[in-house]
Amino acid sequence: MSDLTLDLQEGGAPRTNKPAWHRLLKDPAAMAAAIFLLLVVGAALLAPWVAPSDPYASNLRLRLCPIGGPRCPGLLLGTDQTGRDMVSRLLFGLRATLMLGFTAVAIGGGFGATLGLLAAFYRRLDTPIMRFVDVLLSFPPILFGLAIAAVIGTGLNGLVVALCITAIPSIARISRGAAQQVMHQEYMEAGRSLGLGDMRLLWRYLAANTWPVILIYMTLQLGQAILLGAALSFLGLGAQPPTAELGSMAADGRKFLTIAPHVSTLPCGLIFLLVLAFNVLGDALRDALDPQLRQ
Amino acid sequence: MARHIAHRLMISLPVLLGVLMIGFLLLQVVPTDPATVSAGPSATKADIAAIRLQMGLDQPIWLQFFKYITRVLQLDLGRSMISNRAVVDEIGFTLGPTVELMFASLIWAAPLGILLGSLAARRHGSWIDRAIMALSVMGVSVPVFWIGLMLIQHVGGAGLLPFQGRDGPLWTLAGLKSIVLPAVTLGSVFVGPVARMTRTSMLETLAADYVRTARAKGLTEWKVTMHHGLRNALIPVVTLIGLQIGFLLGGSVVTETMFAWPGVGRMAVGAITSSDFPLAQGAILILAIGFLSVNLLVDVIYAGLDPRIGSAGG
Numbered sequence: 071m072s073d074l075t076l077d078l079q080e081g082g083a084p085r086t087n088k089p090a091w092h093r094l095l096k097d098p099a100a101m102a103a104a105i106f107l108l109l110v111v112g113a114a115l116l117a118p119w120v121a122p123s124d125p126y127a128s129n130l131r132l133r134l135c136p137i138g139g140p141r142c143p144g145l146l147l148g149t150d151q152t153g154r155d156m157v158s159r160l161l162f163g164l165r166a167t168l169m170l171g172f173t174a175v176a177i178g179g180g181f182g183a184t185l186g187l188l189a190a191f192y193r194r195l196d197t198p199i200m201r202f203v204d205v206l207l208s209f210p211p212i213l214f215g216l217a218i219a220a221v222i223g224t225g226l227n228g229l230v231v232a233l234c235i236t237a238i239p240s241i242a243r244i245s246r247g248a249a250q251q252v253m254h255q256e257y258m259e260a261g262r263s264l265g266l267g268d269m270r271l272l273w274r275y276l277a278a279n280t281w282p283v284i285l286i287y288m289t290l291q292l293g294q295a296i297l298l299g300a301a302l303s304f305l306g307l308g309a310q311p312p313t314a315e316l317g318s319m320a321a322d323g324r325k326f327l328t329i330a331p332h333v334s335t336l337p338c339g340l341i342f343l344l345v346l347a348f349n350v351l352g353d354a355l356r357d358a359l360d361p362q363l364r365q
Numbered sequence: 366m367a368r369h370i371a372h373r374l375m376i377s378l379p380v381l382l383g384v385l386m387i388g389f390l391l392l393q394v395v396p397t398d399p400a401t402v403s404a405g406p407s408a409t410k411a412d413i414a415a416i417r418l419q420m421g422l423d424q425p426i427w428l429q430f431f432k433y434i435t436r437v438l439q440l441d442l443g444r445s446m447i448s449n450r451a452v453v454d455e456i457g458f459t460l461g462p463t464v465e466l467m468f469a470s471l472i473w474a475a476p477l478g479i480l481l482g483s484l485a486a487r488r489h490g491s492w493i494d495r496a497i498m499a500l501s502v503m504g505v506s507v508p509v510f511w512i513g514l515m516l517i518q519h520v521g522g523a524g525l526l527p528f529q530g531r532d533g534p535l536w537t538l539a540g541l542k543s544i545v546l547p548a549v550t551l552g553s554v555f556v557g558p559v560a561r562m563t564r565t566s567m568l569e570t571l572a573a574d575y576v577r578t579a580r581a582k583g584l585t586e587w588k589v590t591m592h593h594g595l596r597n598a599l600i601p602v603v604t605l606i607g608l609q610i611g612f613l614l615g616g617s618v619v620t621e622t623m624f625a626w627p628g629v630g631r632m633a634v635g636a637i638t639s640s641d642f643p644l645a646q647g648a649i650l651i652l653a654i655g656f657l658s659v660n661l662l663v664d665v666i667y668a669g670l671d672p673r674i675g676s677a678g679g
Binding site: 201204205208209210211212213216217219220221224293297298300301304305306307317320321324327328331334335338339341342345346348349350353 | 376377379380383387390391502503505506507508509510511514515517518522610612614615618619622623633634636637638642645646648649652653656657660
């Protein structure tokens with residue numbers, strides 16, 4: 071959510087993470103989310119090796135087999151409308167969905183974070199950069215998805231571009247806020263008086279002390295990117311069938327909702343758990359790093 | 366105050382220009398040459414060239430863009446490539462249902478969110494607070510289409526309520542019945558954020574000096590919460606609700622498509638998937654302009670309600 075604003079306490083970005091990690095370790099919900107995410111990311115990475123069968127191999131004799139149905143022993147979560155193994159499709163779908171989210175947040179978020187750092191470092195760039203960010207923020211994310219799908223056509227490429235753009239503005243704001251706090255620190259002044267160049271000050275001093283905050287916000291943004299990507303794919307504007315992607319799998323299965331609810335319920339549930347885990351972990355990380363915000 | 370509004374307008378202008386640019390771009394990617402289409406099948410090359418000249422298609426692109434803006438200002442958005450109706454008329458048909466759906470979602474979701482948020486703030490730290498906050502995180506994390514699918518499966522599938530299309534205006538029984546499932550779907554993703562915002566705002570207010578004074582005066586807890594707490598906590602919440610309209614808009618595109626609700630969002634998705642560029646252009650334009658106007662309006666109202674914003678210069 072966009073109401074999750076981060077304000078750093080006076081000390082700037084923390085330099086010692088030990089107490090923060092201790093607080094995090096004591097939060098059972100955050101630990102559960104972290105473990106779940108580790109498992110899920112591991113499963114997604116290893117999908118080609120751990121998937122029991124080809125996610126695109128259909129078998130019409132076994133179509134819409136329910137979970138644990140006697141018709142298809144050995145197929146743990148049943149099959150979809152063309153008889154494809156649900157376990158394999160979910161694993162590959164997870165892989166595609168996570169890849170989309172990570173790419174969007176890495177590229178869009180990385181770009182946004184750099185913009186924020188530059189805005190804090192060079193005072194004269196502040197106004198133009200932040201105006202640009204304001205303009206981006208004035209667009210509801212779904213409209214980016216719609217507009218880009220309309221201009222360059224439906225498909226994964228357009229989806230990635232749309233998700234990247236939506237990740238830029240909020241991360242730029244956070245990174246600027248955090249960097250501005252660091253700019254007031256004495257070591258920045260010390261670095262400057264030592265005669266260090268702008269690039270060195272920017273990366274070795276400013277970026278190095280703001281990245282924890284940016285990373286936390288990226289975690290929260292990941293959940294949002296995954297949710298938006300899934301919604302656009304669900305609408306038929308993102309991943310196209312037969313691509314295994316959780317959003318388009320959910321859309322695919324909705325025609326069989328009454329006779330085989332598992333075909334769309336499983337991908338929907340997986341998206342929910344994934345986004346929930348990212349949100350819980352992101353919230354907990356933020357609280358751990360900035361106890362003042364904990365209310 | 367005036368400065369604040371001017372600032373908002375200054376941000377809105379480039380956004381508007383960006384939206385118009387996207388709209389213009391969409392009309393440029395139309396695979397068929399508009400002059401050929403309008404000249405008809407029996408036209409000679411010279412005829413087409415004449416029409417090109419007449420339509421201004423030979424002019425530089427920036428001049429064409431300028432002319433496009435003038436056309437949009439005159440509400441001329443072209444014709445749908447599929448229905449051949451004017452895009453403005455198509456938008457006219459779909460705008461009402463979209464506004465209706467948003468209204469029907471807000472009318473229950475916002476009060477429920479405010480109620481849950483105040484409850485959580487009143488019982489700060491208790492299991493009620495934790496449960497409400499957990500619910501709110503779940504609400505932010507759940508894909509809106511999953512809620513829709515579950516409602517269609519369990520309520521619509523059982524024949525309890527209709528789930529396909531709009532059966533009439535809101536004030537008729539059939540219309541009312543047909544809006545229930547879409548409105549519940551769309552509103553449900555809104556309860557969580559509102560509860561969260563209310564809780565934060567309420568906690569801040571309850572810690573304020575005037576609340577302590579009210580308690581010291583010997584007012585009842587109820588009076589302190591309602592009159593001094595909630596009333597002051599609501600100003601930012603109402604604004605944030607307004608600013609979250611974009612969030613609701615995203616949900617409404619999905620909800621309308623799922624429930625075959627004849628709104629702008631469903632029209633936009635349909636136009637994009639069927640490559641009806643003029644209609645897609647019109648739909649995106651109206652969604653963006655609607656969103657911008659609501660944001661601007663909320664901002665101005667907020668500046669009016671809270672004099673600190675105006676004097677601080679935004």
